[in-house]
Amino acid sequence: MAEKSGMHMEYDINKEDFNSAGEASSKVKKTLNMLGVDNKVIKRVAIAMYEAEINAFIHGGGGMAVADIYTDKIVIEISDHGKGIENLELAMQEGYSTASEEIRMMGFGAGMGLPNIKKNVDELDIRTGPGEGTDLKMTFKLN
Amino acid sequence: MKLSELVKEMDLNVVTGEIARDCDISGVYMCDLLSRVMSRASEDGIWITVMAHVNIVAVAELVNLACIMVPEGIAVQQETIEKAKEENITIVSTGLTGYEAACRLHDLLD
Ligand SMILES: Nc1ncnc2c1ncn2[C@@H]1O[C@H](COP(=O)(O)OP(=O)(O)O)[C@@H](O)[C@H]1O
Numbered sequence: 001m002a003e004k005s006g007m008h009m010e011y012d013i014n015k016e017d018f019n020s021a022g023e024a025s026s027k028v029k030k031t032l033n034m035l036g037v038d039n040k041v042i043k044r045v046a047i048a049m050y051e052a053e054i055n056a057f058i059h060g061g062g063g064m065a066v067a068d069i070y071t072d073k074i075v076i077e078i079s080d081h082g083k084g085i086e087n088l089e090l091a092m093q094e095g096y097s098t099a100s101e102e103i104r105m106m107g108f109g110a111g112m113g114l115p116n117i118k119k120n121v122d123e124l125d126i127r128t129g130p131g132e133g134t135d136l137k138m139t140f141k142l143n
Numbered sequence: 144m145k146l147s148e149l150v151k152e153m154d155l156n157v158v159t160g161e162i163a164r165d166c167d168i169s170g171v172y173m174c175d176l177l178s179r180v181m182s183r184a185s186e187d188g189i190w191i192t193v194m195a196h197v198n199i200v201a202v203a204e205l206v207n208l209a210c211i212m213v214p215e216g217i218a219v220q221q222e223t224i225e226k227a228k229e230e231n232i233t234i235v236s237t238g239l240t241g242y243e244a245a246c247r248l249h250d251l252l253d
């Protein structure tokens with residue numbers, strides 16, 4: 001059984017406030033820094049969580065970010081009640097993106113989010129479907 | 144080379160007012176796609192981008208960049224500057240193009 005080191009964080013991902021996109025990831029990163037977690041792990045968490053958080057903003061219409069830090073792992077869950085992912089296999093391919101022109105003009109929508117997430121997590125559990133929202137559970141092991 | 148020395152050498156405009164973290168520059172990455180920057184830019188590096196909207200700050204913070212460099216004298220939105228100050232991120236600007244700036248950096252940083 002994983003022992004809890006008493007760290008549980010929850011953040012709103014408010015789609016009206018796109019300027020704050022990435023803030024949940026930033027806060028979790030700072031906490032991991034403070035706790036002295038290995039820099040390489042922090043970098044992986046930061047990349048994966050940021051991509052998932054941005055997806056919840058631009059594709060999912062906002063949602064929630066939850067982070068739990070245990071002694072042996074970090075679990076991050078990003079969920080939204082948006083339109084869900086129709087074809088997950090396609091969405092996981094590098095370069096595939098349904099992002100609007102406006103979003104692309106801002107430097108998002110490279111179609112690298114989900115592939116980057118996959119590369120950086122130890123375990124990935126995605127629950128999604130048309131009209132079902134999207135829920136990404138990412139686990140990072142700590143030695 | 145330290146960021147402060149680089150600012151002098153290249154006569155950069157520190158749009159955030161002061162250097163938030165004067166570290167040794169580790170490298171340079173030039174790209175406008177945020178996902179690429181997230182995964183490829185290195186800690187203490189310089190990121191050259193024409194994006195000047197507020198979302199670049201979170202990327203710089205998450206990667207622990209030395210600074211964001213905006214080329215071609217592009218105006219940085221006030222909102223971006225405020226957010227960068229809050230997050231302890233330095234933004235510099237130059238009149239050079241991204242390519243010219245990268246060439247200068249190549250000569251200076253070896
Ligand atoms: N939370 C989400 N809700 C709905 N669709 C999503 C979500 N996350 C990803 N997608 C879909 O999967 C595609 C690929 O995602 P991603 O790899 O992050 O690339 P990008 O965000 O650059 O488009 C998106 O363009 C979108 O169609």
Ligand SMILES: [Mg+2]
Binds near residue numbers: 054111112
């Ligand atoms: Mg994405």
